[in-house]
Amino acid sequence: MTSRDHAVVRLALDLAILTVREGALQVLTVTRGNEPFRGRPALPGGFLRDGEDLHAAAVRELREETALDGGAMHLEQLSVYGAPDRDPRGRIISVAYLAIVPDLPAPTAGSDAVAAAWLPVAAIRGGLAFDHDRILDDAVERARSRLEFTTLATAFCAPVFTIGDLRTVYEVVWGQSLDPRNFSRKVLSTVGFVEATDEKRNPLVGRPAALYRRGDRTVLNPPILRGAATVA
Amino acid sequence: MTSRDHAVVRLALDLAILTVREGALQVLTVTRGNEPFRGRPALPGGFLRDGEDLHAAAVRELREETALDGGAMHLEQLSVYGAPDRDPRGRIISVAYLAIVPDLPAPTAGSDAVAAAWLPVAAIRGGLAFDHDRILDDAVERARSRLEFTTLATAFCAPVFTIGDLRTVYEVVWGQSLDPRNFSRKVLSTVGFVEATDEKRNPLVGRPAALYRRGDRTVLNPPILRGAATVA
DNA sequence: ACAAAAGTGTTCCTTCTACACCCATGA
DNA sequence: TCATGGGTGTAGAAGGAACACTTTTGT
Incomplete structure (x- = not known):
């Protein structure tokens, strides 16, 4: 075995699960029970199983952590x-996924015996284990960008929501206030973004x-761009 | 070993190396010498080595295929x-990279003894080995989108170029003509996109x-959006 | 002179932004 | 009737699309 051999790696999945809670952008974290980084918060994750599809593994992890299934959430690599x-x-390669979920009624406890908690993204400031701070940074930036060009914001909302709820998502994720x-x-002028009900x-x-x-459309054309506007 | 064990995987890298040649968007392919898919074109690639960083491995593969180094090209996951x-x-997970290179003076031969060739993307139509058609589709869409929001188009050009050269890149990659x-x-009104020389x-x-x-800037603000405009 | 490609000025139209104003409810 | 959040109208600013027109070369 020379250093030119094919590397032997284990493949992990890490999930950045974002939501809007209590007026802040928050991320689901688990507290590590073992070394390394014992006691530090980390993103939930796990290893890929034999014969398991990557995306399916991410769906499985998300369900284990939040009891959310299929259509109620957004999941992307x-x-x-x-x-x-x-x-x-050792050599562990991690595939990170971004998940967007509504503010969950059952707040935290996962099926694993680890302590799960929602933490405000703004309060973390480099406190996560491994390279998870970088993953979280990338996840937040991806989410911010997705709000501009897709209807992703509805994934932060409950099944029915007001335009004000939706606006709050934009304001909290972007950190700026909107008119x-x-x-x-x-x-309302973007057909397929939201679908009216007759309730109030x-x-x-x-x-x-x-x-x-939520409406059928996923891409937003024209986009809703964040200006260098008035920071909240 | 049950099916719940951690999967044992090998980690490959595949490169979608795009350029504009002869008025068409082209991709570098190698002809497979072994089964499976013997004789079929495929994206160049290889396996990650022990202790090697992912991005460094992609740089190495690109250099092996094109003899291009560092700054002369663009490389992104x-x-x-x-x-x-x-x-x-077997279980092989592939990390795909998108590389953008200028029209190379030395056209094809890589250092490996495999037959490398530029193929027009439009001529491929499902002919690549493995799932490389899907990777190529994703690469082309990423490149198209990058032209809108970044100065990536300059990576398709030689070290010095005219505005007309740059426009040709946009027209070929987007498949539409521009005014x-x-x-x-x-x-010219986007400071930092291109930098004047006093030559003609x-x-x-x-x-x-x-x-x-090329200028210093990488992000384009405002972007140059592709309309649903006149298809060439 | 003419063809061809580079580049400038101007007009029109769409979209964004800011804000005055009206609507519907509970206390 | 008043405070509060939901929603409409509208004027000005900014940016994109279309295109007439000028510039600079080789033949």
């Missing part, structure tokens, strides 16, 4: 992280808001 | 392809064109 020294236990009136028009929701105070469902 | 049955020889006058203005190039007929170098 993010990138591969394969620096030789990224894991002190409610122009936002409303843009969303009464806020604690103020005029009732119409409720909508 | 595309995606991971990991369907269990994607390679009949030369508006295109010229957009490029005389075409066989017509007014000489100013020559430019």
Whole structure:
């Protein structure tokens, strides 16, 4: 065996599961019970199994962590992280996935016996194990970009939602405030973005808001661009 | 060993190396000398080596195929392809990279003893080995999108080039014609896209064109969007 | 002089932005 | 009737598309 041999690697999957909770962009983390990085938060993940498809493995991990299935969430491949020294236990290549989920009623406990918790992305600041800070950075930037060009924002929302709910997603993920009136028009004038229901929701105070469902469309044309606008 | 064990995988890299040659978008292919898919064209690639960084491995493969180094080209990770049955020889996960190179003076021969050839992307139509057709599709779409939002088009060009050369890249990659006058203005009004030289190039007929170098900027703001415009 | 390609100026139209204004509800 | 959030109209600014027109070369 020389150094020119084919590398022997293990293939891991890591999930950056994002949601909007309590007015902040949050990510699901698990606390590591073993070395290395014992006690530090990390992104949930696991190893690929024999004969298992990559995407199917990501779906499985997501279900184990959030009990969410199929259509209720968004799951896409993010990138591969394969620096030789990224894991002190050996050569482990990680395929990272970005998942977007609504604010879950059952908040945290996964089926694994590890402590899972939602942490605000803004509060993490380099505290994750391995190279997961970099994965999280990439995930957040991908999500921000997806809001511009796709209807991904609806994946952050419950099955029915108001235009105001949707706007809050944009404001929290982008970290800037948007004009409610122009936002409303843009969303409603894009056919297939949202689909009207005949229900309304009464806020604690103020005029009732119409409720909508997700539409068929996935790509946003024209896009909703984040300007260098007024940061909230 | 049950099916719940961690999968044992080999990790391959495949390169979609794109260029503009003879007025067409072309991709570098190698003809397979062994089964499976013997005699069929495939994307060049190879296996990750012990202790080798993923991106470094992609750079190495690109150099082996094109004798191009570092700054003269663009190289970015595309995606991971990991369907269990994607390679009949066993469980091989492939990390695909997109490379953009200028029209090379030394056209084809790689250092390996395999037959390398540039093929027009439009002429391939499902003829590649493994799942390389899908990788190529993803690569072309990524390149098209990159032209909209980044200065990637300069990576298709020689070290010095005219605005007309650059426009040809857009037209060939997008498959649509652009207004030369508006295109010229957009490029020149984006500071950092191209950098003027004081040389000119005389075409066989017509007014000489100013020559430019790549600029510092990588992101294009505002972007140059492909309309649903007049298809060439 | 003429053909061909490079580049400039100008007009029209679409889209974004900002903000005045009206609507519907609970307390 | 007042505070609060939902939603419409509209004027100005900015950017893209189309195209007439000028410039510079080789033959």
